[in-house]
Amino acid sequence: MGKIRGYDGGRRRRKARQRKILLAFVSVLFAAVLALLGVILWKVLQPVTVPTVPQELVDQYLSSQTTEADITWEMTEAPEYTQLVDTGHPTVDAANKLARMYDYDGAIAMISSTEGYQNDEACLAAIEAYEELKSQCVKWERYDQITHVFFHTLIVDEELAFTSEKRDDYNQVMTTVEEFNKIMQSMYERDYVLISLHKIAKMEVQPDGTEKMVRQEIWLPKGKKPFVLSVDDVCYYEYMNGHGFATKLLLDENGKVVNEYVNRDGSVSYGSYDVLTILEDFLTVHPDFSYQGSKGILAFTGYDGVLGYRTSDFWYTDGCPYYISTPENDYEKANYHTSPNLNIEQDKQTARAVAQAIRDLGWEMASHSWGHPNLKTMSYERFVWDTDMWEREVEPIIGETDIILYPKGADVGEWMASEYGAQNAKYMKLKEVGFDYFCNVDGSQYWVQIGDQFFRQGRRNLDGQMIYKQILNPDRMWVTDLFDAQSVFSENRPTPVPGT
Numbered sequence: 001m002g003k004i005r006g007y008d009g010g011r012r013r014r015k016a017r018q019r020k021i022l023l024a025f026v027s028v029l030f031a032a033v034l035a036l037l038g039v040i041l042w043k044v045l046q047p048v049t050v051p052t053v054p055q056e057l058v059d060q061y062l063s064s065q066t067t068e069a070d071i072t073w074e075m076t077e078a079p080e081y082t083q084l085v086d087t088g089h090p091t092v093d094a095a096n097k098l099a100r101m102y103d104y105d106g107a108i109a110m111i112s113s114t115e116g117y118q119n120d121e122a123c124l125a126a127i128e129a130y131e132e133l134k135s136q137c138v139k140w141e142r143y144d145q146i147t148h149v150f151f152h153t154l155i156v157d158e159e160l161a162f163t164s165e166k167r168d169d170y171n172q173v174m175t176t177v178e179e180f181n182k183i184m185q186s187m188y189e190r191d192y193v194l195i196s197l198h199k200i201a202k203m204e205v206q207p208d209g210t211e212k213m214v215r216q217e218i219w220l221p222k223g224k225k226p227f228v229l230s231v232d233d234v235c236y237y238e239y240m241n242g243h244g245f246a247t248k249l250l251l252d253e254n255g256k257v258v259n260e261y262v263n264r265d266g267s268v269s270y271g272s273y274d275v276l277t278i279l280e281d282f283l284t285v286h287p288d289f290s291y292q293g294s295k296g297i298l299a300f301t302g303y304d305g306v307l308g309y310r311t312s313d314f315w316y317t318d319g320c321p322y323y324i325s326t327p328e329n330d331y332e333k334a335n336y337h338t339s340p341n342l343n344i345e346q347d348k349q350t351a352r353a354v355a356q357a358i359r360d361l362g363w364e365m366a367s368h369s370w371g372h373p374n375l376k377t378m379s380y381e382r383f384v385w386d387t388d389m390w391e392r393e394v395e396p397i398i399g400e401t402d403i404i405l406y407p408k409g410a411d412v413g414e415w416m417a418s419e420y421g422a423q424n425a426k427y428m429k430l431k432e433v434g435f436d437y438f439c440n441v442d443g444s445q446y447w448v449q450i451g452d453q454f455f456r457q458g459r460r461n462l463d464g465q466m467i468y469k470q471i472l473n474p475d476r477m478w479v480t481d482l483f484d485a486q487s488v489f490s491e492n493r494p495t496p497v498p499g500t
């Protein structure tokens, strides 16, 4: 044992000597590197930090919780973006449009497909800028943290709306034009970016031939947050006439989608009086509010027609073969619908053209059921009838869709993912007719569920009720992540807002 120990000890002593030499060498090297690094850092940082950053900013930085990475991004962001300046070069200006919406690959492809771009200084500089901006993007990983907000048709004339016989309903579930403008401005300033559902996840064919809902890659500049926006009941219902809302969507003489608005004196104005048109104006000024051209979702019922056109044969065509004559139905037809609509075929055609133009702008269309019932509690038989009615009267006009935004927010299943399976007949019926995206209403900040066969998301109503609820409960988080409730809430609203 001893011999072995001695032999071992001699080796250890030699090793210890070698280690000392190595340690000394490494120490010297380390000190040299540190010194060099110090000189470099001093050289690099000294002229930047000392003369140009005011002390308040340094203090702010030191006291803030922001990570160093965020600061780096903020410092690089501003100058990089100024590179996307339009100079009248047709190709570069067109590509800039894509790049401002974070579609850098699209912008590069657009320039690369132009003949002679390799010899064009402006083209090459633009490609370089796009590559740089692209390299600064980060991949969004928090699919369960994408918020979804929704509105109804906006109130244009607050006095009319809040004194009409439906004032309590409007006060509760509607948003005014002014409020909507402030909300969008605030969300834009807080770095929210519109995203379409199909850019979050979509059905893709798998190698085995089956289809599966697959998360899509989302690349955004650091700090930007995707959000989904939808608008319910874009039908301009008959009962809303004269209450201070837009009355329809149509194409003007240039083919642009505009609203019709009837003024108090009966004169008609065309322009931006509702979510779609107002948001389109906003995006013209702020294209970086949209992720690669994403817009909102418009949801339609069928019973009163769509987009302001009375297109339902059930109510508006005398002798409709599938009309169901009951005392209740006959009463409703006589009293709540200006029926018959003798212009119905022309109206369907016009609505179809408007819907196509809206799709061309990048908006998505959705079902909101045909008759706006509670799909959760109604009988399966009536559920099937309503679903088929939507397919029959609405889809031919607005086009095929795979999105349903539940009326009254009533989901056909409880919150568990297992609720959306073969045992749920209503869900299976909706899948059968082509729906893959299912949105309920939920007050929480995020509610996203992505299954193999479905995408579910909760939606937040940014209406009078929600904004007022936030004002009453300043310590709760209803909308504080999006905007300041106090400064958004219209002073023309009667208070308390019903439902709060």
Ligand SMILES: [Zn+2]
Pocket: 232, 233, 368, 372, 407, 408
């Ligand atoms: Zn609705």
